[in-house]
Amino acid sequence: MTFISHPLVHQVIGCAIAVHRELRPGLLESTYGRCFRLELVQQQIKFASELLVPIIYKGTRVENAYRIDLLIEDWLVVEIKAIDQLLPVHQAQVLTYLKLSGARQGLLINFNSSRLKDGIKSVLLRDSVPASPSIPSTVEEE
DSSP: OOOOOOHHHHHHHHHHHHHHHHHOSSSOHHHHHHHHHHHHHHTTOOEEEEEEEEEEETTEEEEEEEEEEEEETTTEEEEEEOSSSOOHHHHHHHHHHHHHHOOSEEEEEETTSSSGGGGEEEEEGGGGSOSSTTSOOOOOOO
16 A cells, blocks of 8 residues: 555554444445544544535536545545445545545545455555656547
8 A cells, every 4th residue: 555654644544443443344334434533533633524525617616526525634535435345436536536625645445344454545646647758648538
């Protein structure tokens, strides 16, 4: 797992582990989300929950286009899942949230994993940038 080595990231992952140890896999995403937020409060970690994010479409602001599960300390996006496995679309979702929010890092946390460490994916905005400027973009024109 690639991540920015920052004490807050470790503390947030610790909160997720505490929730997973207590509840185990198999519950609803909303249940894990509520308990995770309680754990963050107990650790005195500042966060915004269910943060609504607009987009600009052809010069018009479209309100509430996206909803970020958690924005922690204004720079760490956390997306909570309770699914069979994380897919590339989930990473793309977090990358979108990073771009729109200006956050530096994202964590995908899948509480439905047998071992939580296998269900955590760190996402950095630079992960979406090609390694070399000579690599062509994959964006297709319509």
